[in-house]
Amino acid sequence: MDIKVSINCITYNHEKYIADAIESFLMQKTNFKYEILIGEDCSTDNTKKIVSAYVEKYPDLIRLITSENNVGAMKNSQRLFENARGKYIALCEGDDFWIDPYKLQKQIDYMESNPECTICFHNAEVRDKNNAPIGKLHVPWSVHQRKYYYGKNYRYSAGEMALLDFIPTASIVFLKECLSSPPDWINHSIVGDTPLRLIASSKGYAFFIDEVMSVYRLGVNGSETARANIENMDKKKLIIRLKKHIEIIDNFNDYTNYQYANELNKAKVYWEVPLLLHTRQIDKLKNQKYKEYLNNLGFKGLTHLYLSYYFPKIHSNMTNLKRKIRGIFIEDDLRDTNG
Incomplete structure (x- = not known):
């Protein structure tokens, strides 16, 4: 067989x-x-x-x-x-x-x-x-x-x-x-x-x-997710990662002779918004193409977005604290489950 x-x-x-x-x-x-x-x-x-x-x-x-x-x-x-x-x-x-x-x-x-x-x-x-x-x-x-x-x-x-x-x-x-x-x-x-x-x-x-x-x-x-989280704390490495993800979409767009251009251009927005933010091009976010993305963030998401831009250290500390608290809850859940 x-x-x-x-x-x-x-x-x-x-x-x-x-x-x-x-x-x-x-x-x-x-x-x-x-x-x-x-x-x-x-x-x-x-x-x-x-x-x-x-x-x-x-x-x-x-x-x-x-x-x-x-x-x-x-x-x-x-x-x-x-x-x-x-x-x-x-x-x-x-x-x-x-x-x-x-x-x-x-x-x-x-x-x-x-x-x-x-x-x-x-x-x-x-x-x-x-x-x-x-x-x-x-x-x-x-x-x-x-x-x-x-x-x-x-x-x-x-x-x-x-x-x-x-x-x-x-x-x-x-x-x-x-x-x-x-x-x-x-x-x-x-x-x-x-x-x-x-x-x-x-x-x-x-x-x-x-x-x-x-x-x-x-x-x-050592996983890709963990590695990405570490690199995202370094602005230069984060910018490189964002550009590389956009590059994949552009290469695929060319590979398929722009057959899926409409969907691919929408997909790029997910990477372009944080890229514009971290390369200090925040004024470009006023472009109509980013409106839907920003609206979907809601108040909480927008707060995180602008904190990361205007107060990066505060945003980083808040993110780390949130992860630690979540880890404590997970450990508590495990203790409850295991008796």
């Missing part, structure tokens, strides 16, 4: 989490054959040791892809893609995991019955790095794109995927053929999952399953 799905899992210093990820792959109940590829990027903890133990136990199912030197997330993902033998690729990073044993079967059933569907995704549960529940990770993440979540299974075009912005990486299954000849700019992007889902959906359409079938861990040390 040919391999239908390759589960691609990149991992680095995930000794506390990688077993959860692998066990969630092993529990999948399918009527097709799948393989598990673990891209271990020279971790400094016991991640490789844990993965190797699983490879020894399941040599026909799990393959370890590694090297002598750390290559970074992008190249790690690329080498897994190159080694994948499946028609479809399912993604899950080493600090996330799946919670539905029929996740893959549900997604592949739909994609096989609808060949024009080139990427499929779903909702997720959010937990902190200590595995404490935080809530449901609605698609999309940001309040600015909430109107593009319809509370039901839905077909999304590539332009609508740009408007959704973030989706849980561990929810993605895509047709490998869609990325067989990727444009060069994807290798220079600040993140890999954004251009992936845009390009894949432009080859057909994306299908959203309104079910919670995976867990997204927030705040894990």
